Amino acid sequence: MLTAPLPMLARNVTHFMRLLRDAGFGLSPAHAVDALTALHHVDIGQRDEVRAALAALVLSGPDQRPLFDAAFDLFWRDPDWEGKLRAMLLPRVDAGAPPPKRSNRLADALAARQPAPPTPAEPPREERFTAPLTFSDQERLASRDFETLTADEWRALQHLVRTRRAHLALQRTRRLKPSATGTHADLRASARLAVRQHGEWLRWKFRRHARRKPPVVLLLDISGSMSQYSRAVLYFCHALMQGRERMHVFLFGTRLTNVTRALRERDPDEAVTLITEQVRDWAGGTRIGAALATFNRQWARRTLSGRATVLFVSDGIDLEQIDLLADEMARLRRFAHRIVWLNPLLRYAGFTPQARGIQAILPHVDALHPAHNLDSLFALEALLADTPAAAVPPMNQRQGRPHGNDPDPAPARAAAGSVGSAERRGAAQAMYPRM
Known part of the structure; x- marks a missing residue:
């Protein structure tokens, strides 16, 4: 029985609690004090007793157990973190067995704790420089286009999304x-x-x-032109789902797939892995009209209730069945309380809606926003609230009239928005009656 913890043991326990906090556990400095107190009541010579005592303090759910066991074995058994870290980032197959599951959150935490290599001493020299309007790496990364990120920057972006818990603004009822x-x-x-x-x-x-919290339904385009943007939006939606937001997520390329249950996984990398195994048309073709028809007939009445907002993330590039696309967007407008279109093409300053698919979608949306970097995704937290500050100017006030000599679509949208929700719901039920 240990009567007083050694100074080295106290530093190691504190370091281990910091490692767990960086890996995603909700811990505070008080947990390190409690851990040291708990070790007074167990035999530190028994590894299982120490593991059980620390697990009782830090675990808040059964889904955290695998990550805790991996961190405990890695920290208290092998001091060679660098080799273990490479093994986690680059899994290999031994004797035909499947590779073990890796935890990117733990790998990021260990990488952040690695000591910097010593630099050779240099003679001191006086340097003068000015750096006006400098930004941190995170701020610069948040404004970078998703399509221009390197592999290292993409990993840093995923870690930034995981560490910053996103929460949607509340609606007044x-x-x-x-x-x-x-x-x-x-x-x-x-x-x-x-x-x-x-x-x-x-x-x-x-x-x-x-x-x-506002109910949100996400319709995400996963075609080839939207591959990088779709993956970033999925990580952002995972952060919203972990914040207990009321959200349903659907992916569409050539077909419609409901991935709401897969995004409820604790680890975002495991959630994206499950989605890629479930979705077969990732980075393929685009059939927006057919996918919207499937959603309107099978899911709209079950998900678009309680003044739900539809987030439609797509570039609008569709060359098949434009008339079907326009009809299904009109039906979706009758079901939804509001439709917000997130289009990555708005990153271009001179963007004009020339494609037929974009022209078919535009008259039925209430707001049009870019979705090409992390700043544009974080702006959704205030956009989705029904407040005057979240009002969005129509497209013709941003980039000029979308259809050249066509009349302003804003009065038409205002007239459509003045129709009562009960009337829109009745019209939708008449279109798709119960079987």
Whole structure:
């Protein structure tokens, strides 16, 4: 039985808790103190007892157990981190057995903890330089186009998305809930409080508008021209799903695939691996109209409820069945509360909607935004809230009129938006009645 922890052991335990925190565990410095206290009550000569004591402190769910076991074995058994790190990043097949699962989150944490190589001493010299308007590496990486990233920059981008938890802005609802302050006096609650206080109206009760997370449905194009952008959006959506956002995710290329359940995996790399195994048309052709028809008939009535917003991520390049695409976009507009189109082509300053597919989609969307870098994805956190600050100017105010001499589509969209949700829902049920 250990009576007092050694200084070296205390430093190692603290270092191990920092490693777990960098790997994605929600730990604080107090967990390191608790870990040192827990080691007073176990025999540190028994490896299983130490593992169980630390696991009881840091684990918050069964899905974290494999990552904890890998980190524990790697930290407390073999000091050769560099060799282990290479083995995790470059898995190999031994004697025909399948390669073990690797944890990129743990590999990133270990890489961040690697000591920098010593640099040769140089004679001191005086240098003067100015660096106005400099930015950090993360800020520069967040503004880079997804299609121009190298392999190292792509790994750094994935780590940046994992470490920054994204949360959508809350929507204000018409429902009222009890509140300590507010503009709506709750007479019944105030009267009940006065009865408990012997008839004295000493304090008033109030109610205020409740706020909720907005339901979101993502329709993501995974065709060949959207491959890099689709992968980045998937990592961002995984961060939203881990933040308990109300989201349904559908991928479409030549067919429609529901990947909502796969994105609920704790590790984003494992989630993307499951999706690539499930989706067969990744980086293939595009049939937007047929995919929207499948969604409208099979999923729209189940997912587009409660004032749901549709995030349509695509470049709009489709050469087949343009009339079908226009009809299905019109049907989707009747189902959805709002349609936000994220188009990577908006990264070009002189972009004009010349393609027939883009012209068929544009009249039915409420907002048009770029989706070519991480800054544009993080801007969605405030965009998806139904607030005046999130209002988006129409396309003809951004880049000129989209159809040349065509009339302004903004009044048509305003007229369509003035139709009640009950009327749109009734029209949608008439189009696709229950069988």
